[in-house]
Amino acid sequence: MSAGRVVLGVCGGIAAYKSVYLLRLLVQQGYSVQVIATQEALRFVGPVTWAALSGRPVLSELYDQKTGKWHNHVHLAQDVDLIVVAPLTAHTMAKWACGLCDNLLLAVLQSARVPVFVAPAMDSDMYAFGPNRENMQKLESLGVRILPADYGPLASGETGQGRMAEPDFIFDRLECFMDGLPSLRDVRVLITAGPTREYLDAVRFVSNASTGKMAFSLAHAFRNCGARVHLICGPTALRPPHDCQITWVTTAREMEEACKNVQGEWDIFVGAAAVSDFYFPNPSERKLKKEHLPAALPIAFNPDIVAYMATQASEKQLVVGFALESENPPKQARHKLIQKNLDLVVANCVQEEGAGFGLHTNHVWLVDRRGSLTEIPLQSKNKVAAQIVKHVGEIYLRKLHAGSENLS
């Protein structure tokens, strides 16, 4: 069964090579993909590559010169679940924004009724060029979802903003999209992510297997709602979404400090990090010799960040916690909700195969202050995140408009 039907539009820029990886990610995850490339795009990556990976011929012209076959752009634009254009060049963007239509991709884009995501890619000066910014804004005002270009080295040899978003970023953003996501435009979301580390000496520490994936998927889903996201991240090998504000921390106390520093600058707080409950007071600045390691390690308790954030929250702010449990996650989640005075708890089970740490999948239960329990079955963390964010967004908007909810 197809995970979804996608049109992948490709324009003529060097970043077209990165879209090969995007296509591969989509196909590997079960999406059926029709590639529509401009003639310029086919100079960068040939038709055989697109056809081999998508399993269907790449389309480019409004009609086939040899057979005279006409490609129905309305059918292509509307009989899919979403369209993504990566890379989007300045030229195609300009033609699209002013309604010019001289190729199949433009005809499809102008007939689209499904969500359209675009990943612009160009040199940094072009990216900053006024008319290009205006075209981007114009498309955005028409409902097109812009995946902003990243900073870094460019094909020109310069460094700046203009690099196409990475394929895994684009894939995550698409997978974190679902119908019915509430609009949270400019709502400020603060999320803790990943593990913390508590050092015993210069090289040894206690931590856990959190990768930050669940938190980063939430960040993508919130961005899909138009929210502004600030991630406070413990050490992780995964790259957080580049269009979020990032604060890196190591220990739980640093994470708490970072959260306190932005007190009053958030509307929704999500504690998705796996925070160590304890630390070692007075860690050695040097590597301890094996023979000097103490037989027993004194510990001190870390602050409970999410509980602290709940004590500081105003009527209009929403605090969401997680609960990682070995047994009966919904029951434990209800307990944590009351104990820490949270608005919502997302429970997952560390014992369950496919759920919890590290993996790209999860199975969660949502427990809220009305006493309702919602189960989100095992699926990719991106899809789980979209459903969590839909739920969180609805509670937030209700709270914003109607005041706080009563504990049942």
Ligand code: PMT
């Ligand atoms: O990062 P991944 O590999 O994708 O894995 C995702 C996850 C398993 C880490 C995530 O889904 C998850 O469950 N995060 C919370 C893990 C956890 O620490 O659970 P807990 O039951 O110990 O803590 C309950 C809540 O209190 C959490 O919101 C936690 O962030 C918070 N907490 C805990 C201790 C502490 N000192 N301060 C806190 O804020």
